[in-house]
Amino acid sequence: MRLANMKIKTQLILGYVLLLVAMVIVSSVVYRSLSHLLEISGWVDHTYKVMGEADKIVASLVDQETGVRGFLVTGIEEYLEPYNKGQETFKKTITELKKTVNDNPAQVSRLEKIEAMAGSLDKEFSTSAIELRREVIKGEKAGNKLTMNDIVTFMNKGTGKKYMDQLRVMIAEFRNAEAGLLDVRSKDAHDTAKMTSNVSIYGTLMAIIVGIIVVILITRSLISKLNAMVKAAESIANGDLSVSIENNSSDEIGILAVAFTEMIKKIKLLISDVDILVNAAVAGKLATRADATKHSGDYRKIVEGVNKTLDAVIGPLNVAANYVDRISKGDIPPTITETY
Incomplete structure (x- = not known):
């Protein structure tokens, strides 16, 4: 449907709808980008957590090693406390970590x-070292070799x-894999943030431009047609009925143009009938009358x-003419008593 064939109200609503659609599109893209950015941020936090847990595993292994070495040197059971806590921490941490990375089979395998x-x-x-040290302690007391x-x-x-050494290498591989994911996710987050910013700025500008274009198109269409109607009205007011109103729309202004054209036709018809009556009167055709049914x-x-005015004027004239004719023939008519 052409814009010119729409009602003015429809044109205005269409303008608002187009602007609203543009803003909805921009808002939807921004929302999706922000949602993706939040998702990436969650994965980045996830990666840092995994890397931190990997460091915790290394620390628990070091604690176990420290506890064993301390016990081997001193033979005092209290020195095994880091070993015991390290074992507990290791088991708990690696169990939780496998759950954390269960979306990544390669990391679970590592x-x-x-x-x-x-x-x-x-x-x-x-275990062997601890048992060996305990046997040494027993040997010292029992004369063992x-x-x-x-x-x-x-x-x-x-x-x-x-x-x-092997564990450090394996944990480093695990950690490096997470670091690689972190790089990918950080880049994705940066790209998404940049895209979100661009969409927010340029999308809003585009929506504004669309709104301006729609307003200009609607305004130009309405003003041009209104100007044509104003000129036509001025011409009619000055008695110029030769004006031609071009109309290629079906909106309210188009309907007004049709009404103007019809009004001009009726005024022309009225003037034409008046001219006929005047010319007939001048020619002495006093019985001529206009067809009033053609008008509304x-x-x-x-x-x-x-027509009634002519009847009122021509009636007495006909009576007078009749009297004159009769008198000219020697027939004296009765006195005219009617009032005209």
Whole structure:
């Protein structure tokens, strides 16, 4: 449907609707971008949490190693407290961490391998070392042959170091994988924030431009048609009925233009009938009358009034003419007693 064929109210509503649609589109894009940004932010926090938990695992392994070494040197059970707490922390942390990264099978697999390696460390080094030290303590009391030299020999095998080195590498791989995800998510967050900013700025500007264009189109259409109607009205007011009103719309102004055109036709018809009556009177055709039924409303009243006026004037003239004719023939008519 052309804009010119719409009612003015519809055109105005359409303008507001277009502007509203543009703003809704901008708001929707911004909302989705912000939602995505919040989601990314949540994943970034998730990554930092995972990396922090990985560091906590390393710390728990170091605590276990520290406790074992302290006990090996002193033989005092209290020195095993870091070892015991480290084991407890390790088990709790790695269990929770596997739940945290359950959306990433590769990371879960790495944690399972770390857990298995830590179990091997505890079985083949920590537990064995602790039991060996306790046997040394018993040997000192019972004259057993196990001495601190056996502890040194056990430590020189490097079993504990081998497992710890492997665990550090495995945990570093786990952490680096999360760091890689962090880089990707941080870049995604930066890109999303930039896009959100651009959409907010340029989208709003675009909505404003759309609104301005719609207002200009509607205003220009209305003003041009109103100006044409004003000129036509001025011409009619000055007696110029030759004005032609172009109309290619069906809005209120188009309806007004049709009414103006119809009014001009009726005025022209009225003038035409009046001219016929005047010319007929000048030519002596006093019986000529205009057809009032061709007119409507007050226009008909005008034509009927002119016809009645002619009747009122021509009636006495006909009587007088008849009397003159009779008198000219020697027939004296009676005295005229009627009042005209």
